[in-house]
């Protein structure tokens with residue numbers, strides 16, 4: 001997700017001011033589909049707006065159909081949260097927990113299988129070459145298959 005903020009855009013400048021107060025926002029999730037939203041204070045005292053990825057309840061967003069400062073601030077906040085989220089804990093692969101093999105074990109097994117196939121192919125190629133050699137010798141010596149067996 002990319003949000004471009006122009007310093008010449010008054011809505012963007014106000015969005016940054018709103019973002020600075022993001023610790024005062026109330027966050028929640030819509031019950032029916034778990035859509036994340038925030039309740040963001042409006043500029044008039046006592047006013048609040050509900051902001052989500054889908055839009056905002058303020059007049060700017062609804063009457064003028066523009067991306068309001070609340071939506072821009074909310075998007076920036078979302079990006080900020082993703083950037084500062086702790087990295088997933090490094091440890092044994094989750095596969096270990098359910099008794100499956102790890103990536104390293106899978107790689108080793110795949111190598112073993114490949115090696116078996118290569119040996120098998122070489123064996124078959126060897127047998128075919130020996131059979132062809134025997135057949136050529138039999139032809140050269142004028143032997144029939146019964147005599148060769």
Ligand SMILES: [Zn+2]
Nearest residue numbers: 056058068070
């Ligand atoms: Zn708004």
